[in-house]
Amino acid sequence: MSTHLDARDPLVVNTHELVRRAGATRPFHGTAPAPADLGIEVIGVPEGAPLRLDLDLESVVEGVLVVGTVRAPLVGECSRCLEPVSDEGVHRITELYNYPGREADEDELFLDDELLDLEPAVRAAIVLDLPFSPLCRPDCxxxxxxxxxxxxxxxxxxxxxxxxxxxxxxxxxxxxxxxxxxxxxxxxx
Ligand SMILES: [Zn+2]
Ligand SMILES: [Zn+2]
Incomplete structure (x- = not known):
């Protein structure tokens, strides 16, 4: 679980001023290049494309709650006519990052010391929203x-x-x- 995060990574946020201060909040607005393999076979976000993050980080008893949206350009292929499809997705993020050492389920997210890695939250928000059969238009x-x-x-x-x-x-x-x-x-x- 303890992967060492790089504080310079644009998807890594330092939560120093929130840690152990339940009720404190701070906004996080930023743009980060999309990591590789952000998508499913038929549609996804091109690696390096800009992800626009508009988030609120809230200190809660269990850790830090991240709520907001990620906007991402999507590129894929129409499942009927095979023409390229491009779109912009707005995906909702609601993710709790637990304090390290807290009892939590295997698939929950944790802070790494005071750093928070947005990548798994972004990945879940986008990938779970993508259509398995994208269409270039509804009546293709x-x-x-x-x-x-x-x-x-x-x-x-x-x-x-x-x-x-x-x-x-x-x-x-x-x-x-x-x-x-x-x-x-x-x-x-
Ligand atoms: Zn024909
Ligand atoms: Zn089509």
Whole structure:
């Protein structure tokens, strides 16, 4: 648990004036470069991109409570059309940093002496908020399942031999296509 923190790290805050002074508060506003691997496979914050932190640090009996927001640019890929997606996320942070040596669960955070490492709080706030299936826009039409054309750019796209749904009652007359291969819609379940 005792990783030695570097007080010069922009995500490390010195809480000296808060320690053991329950009720004392101080704001923390700053910008820090995003650490590596801040995200999930399909979307995340590019390493080094600016994280904007607007926090209040409050001294409580158990330690220091950190409450506020982190804003971060997000870059990813649309899960339907595979085009790049960029966005800015505003993520809420509420995290208690316990005094060292305090009895607490394994996954809780601790102060390291008087230093507080914001990285795990930032990481949890952002990663838990990210969509598993990001979309470039809510009504993205995705790609044509047959040829991969982007249907947002070509909304009228269709294949000449697509069965016209109005004729589905007549499909006995169709051109003898390979029906077995048509089983199972691409959408899955
Ligand atoms: Zn899309
Ligand atoms: Zn197509």
């Amino acid at each position: 039409r995705g790609l044509c399942p047959r040829c991969g054309l982007n249907l947002n750019e070509h909304p009228e796209h269709e294949h000449a031999d697509d069965p016209d749904p109005r004729w589905s009652g007549l499909s006995g007359l169709d051109l003898g296509g390979d029906r077995a291969a048509d089983e199972g819609p691409a959408a899955g379940d």
